Amino acid sequence: MGPGDHACLYYDAPEEKLAVLVPFIRRGLECGERCVYLADPDAAQAIKAALGSAGVDVEHEIRRGALVITGRRDYLFENRFDEDRMLQFLDLTLADALKAGFSGLRGTSDMLWEVGTVSELCKLRKYEAALDAFFKGKKLTALCQYHRRNIPSEYLVDSLIHHRSVLFGGKLRRKNPYYQRAMNWADQRVEPAGSDLFDRMCREVSLASE
Numbered sequence: 753m754g755p756g757d758h759a760c761l762y763y764d765a766p767e768e769k770l771a772v773l774v775p776f777i778r779r780g781l782e783c784g785e786r787c788v789y790l791a792d793p794d795a796a797q798a799i800k801a802a803l804g805s806a807g808v809d810v811e812h813e814i815r816r817g818a819l820v821i822t823g824r825r826d827y828l829f830e831n832r833f834d835e836d837r838m839l840q841f842l843d844l845t846l847a848d849a850l851k852a853g854f855s856g857l858r859g860t861s862d863m864l865w866e867v868g869t870v871s872e873l874c875k876l877r878k879y880e881a882a883l884d885a886f887f888k889g890k891k892l893t894a895l896c897q898y899h900r901r902n903i904p905s906e907y908l909v910d911s912l913i914h915h916r917s918v919l920f921g922g923k924l925r926r927k928n929p930y931y932q933r934a935m936n937w938a939d940q941r942v943e944p945a946g947s948d949l950f951d952r953m954c955r956e957v958s959l960a961s962e
Contacts, residue, residue, distance in 0.1 A: 839886055863903070
C-alpha cells in the first residue's frame with residue numbers, strides 16, 4: 753500500500769490484526785511517513801509491544817513524531833461521529849505531518865473505536881464513500897480495521913462495497929467486484945444482513961483476486 757490507497761482489514765483475532773498492522777506501520781516509517789494509530793488503551797499497548805518485538809524502536813519513533821498512537825477523538829462532536837469533522841481532522845493531520853518534514857501520512861484505526869459506539873456505525877457509509885475522492889492526489893494511506901465479531905454483518909457488507917482494496921487472510925485483494933463509487937448509496941438505509949452473505953462476498957473477492 754502507498755499514497756492514495758484506502759483499504760479495509762477484516763479480522764477475527766487480535767493476533768491476526770497485529771500481523772498486518774506491524775508491517776503496515778513499519779513500511780510507513782521506512783518511507784519517512786508519519787504513522788498515526790487511533791486506538792483504545794489495550795490496542796495501543798498491544799501494537800507497541802508487537803512493534804518492539806519486530807525491532808522497531810517505539811519510544812524513539814514516538815519522540816521524533818514519526819509514530820503517534822493515541823486514544824484522543826477530538827473529531828467527535830458531543831461524543832457523536834461527524835464525517836465532515838473527521839475529514840477535517842485528516843486534512844489537518846496530513847498538513848501537520850508534511851509541515852514537520854514527513855513524506856506523508858499513514859493512518860489506521862478500528863472503525864468501531866473511531867466512530868465511538870455501535871449506534872454511530874450507520875454514519876460510516878457516507879464517510880467511507882467520501883474517502884476515495886478525499887484521498888485522490890494526497891500523500892495519505894489508510895487502513896480501516898473491521899473486527900468481524902464486534903461489528904454487525906450489515907455494516908461489514910456495506911464496508912466491503914466501499915473499499916476498492918480489501919485485506920483478509922493475510923493478503924491484500926485489489927480486485928473487489930463489489931466495489932462501487934456510489935455516493936448516492938450514502939443516504940440509503942443499511943439493511944440487515946446475515947454473516948453468511950458477508951462470508952460469500954469475501955470468497956468471491958478472493959476468487960476475483962487470484
